[in-house]
Amino acid sequence: MNTKYKIKNKNGVEILSVYWFAILFIVAAGIVYMVYSFYGQPYDVRETEADALTTLVARCLTDAGYVTDGILLEGVLNEDFKGNFLSNCNLNFDVEDAYGWQDSGQFYLEVNFFNFDSGTSIGEISEGNSGLKSDCGQKGKNLPVCVDRDFYVIDKDNNQYKINVISVVRKTEKNVQ
Amino acid sequence: MFNKMGFSFYKRVSFVKETTMVENSKELHCKRKSKFVLSRMAKRAEVGETVTWAVATVAIVIILVISVFVSSTYFNENKKASPLTSGDYLAASSFNSWLLTKDSSGKMIYEQIKSEGDFNGYNGNLSIDIFKRFYEKDYIYVWLGINSKGPSLLIRNNNYFGNIPTEIRGGDITKRHIKNVIEDVDLGEEKVIEMALVPKT
Numbered sequence: 505m506n507t508k509y510k511i512k513n514k515n516g517v518e519i520l521s522v523y524w525f526a527i528l529f530i531v532a533a534g535i536v537y538m539v540y541s542f543y544g545q546p547y548d549v550r551e552t553e554a555d556a557l558t559t560l561v562a563r564c565l566t567d568a569g570y571v572t573d574g575i576l577l578e579g580v581l582n583e584d585f586k587g588n589f590l591s592n593c594n595l596n597f598d599v600e601d602a603y604g605w606q607d608s609g610q611f612y613l614e615v616n617f618f619n620f621d622s623g624t625s626i627g628e629i630s631e632g633n634s635g636l637k638s639d640c641g642q643k644g645k646n647l648p649v650c651v652d653r654d655f656y657v658i659d660k661d662n663n664q665y666k667i668n669v670i671s672v673v674r675k676t677e678k679n680v681q
Numbered sequence: 682m683f684n685k686m687g688f689s690f691y692k693r694v695s696f697v698k699e700t701t702m703v704e705n706s707k708e709l710h711c712k713r714k715s716k717f718v719l720s721r722m723a724k725r726a727e728v729g730e731t732v733t734w735a736v737a738t739v740a741i742v743i744i745l746v747i748s749v750f751v752s753s754t755y756f757n758e759n760k761k762a763s764p765l766t767s768g769d770y771l772a773a774s775s776f777n778s779w780l781l782t783k784d785s786s787g788k789m790i791y792e793q794i795k796s797e798g799d800f801n802g803y804n805g806n807l808s809i810d811i812f813k814r815f816y817e818k819d820y821i822y823v824w825l826g827i828n829s830k831g832p833s834l835l836i837r838n839n840n841y842f843g844n845i846p847t848e849i850r851g852g853d854i855t856k857r858h859i860k861n862v863i864e865d866v867d868l869g870e871e872k873v874i875e876m877a878l879v880p881k882t
Binding site: 523527530531534537538541542545546547548549551552558559562563566568569570653654655656657658662664666669 | 734738741742745748749752753760761762770771772774775777778779780781782783811814815819
């Protein structure tokens, strides 16, 4: 009798061990999947990058509350400044040689100058891959990130302007999976 | 004596035999009974244990599936890097430019507010045109007005932006919430002209 019970119990313990290992494996696999799905996904830094780009442009265009000297001439955008905008503002749109990024630009920047009272345009600067702008306003995970912001500025003659800056950053391969 | 002894011996032997037989039969009966009872109890215990483990397994799997679902959907969506600083250069620049703007008489808005102690029609409407129009899409509250320097229970309001938002009312400690954008310029007499922006969460 005892021998029979012993054998039966032994089988039960073995089955229970297998069950325990199976549960342990399932729980461990679940935890590994959760950790991978959270930490395996890259942080999307494109909005921060676009914000930083917008701030750099605003810093370049203003000086202590006034429009920086040489940007506007007689109330319109200076063509010399516009022609060398990237070098004047110390901006560089070069990207690393990965995912074919160097063939198509990963940045787009558009700066529009308006007369504040009338709302008429007095100049426009655009740099980078203009094709990226068409994706702005659309919803989707793999689309470029757009930051569209305005600010108010005056010149030394108290003329008031609105400046609109649109910054677009693509780089989807490294920021979205 | 012999008879007595023999009788007694016989009696003793027969008594012992009888006792042993009764005890043996009792023991056997007990053993049979205990075997019968144990097997039924063991079966019930086994069934109970199996049900417990089955329920536990289902519970473990459900908890795991929920955790995996939440981590792969909810947490993944929010993996955006937070801004490097809490400041807003564009709003601050607009604020400075607004203060430097002169009215038709050539008086700067800063001087107007400092001397009048409040907004007037010109600078109030201009501030609405700039700050409400440009920054209300990015922030929950956009407030401009005269505020006290440091902690104060005085609630400042004006005709253009109303009361100061509760999120930034109550002095310097609460104002320094990492995400709030606060820009102020000293007006003297423990007062400041302040721009406060409370971002969307």
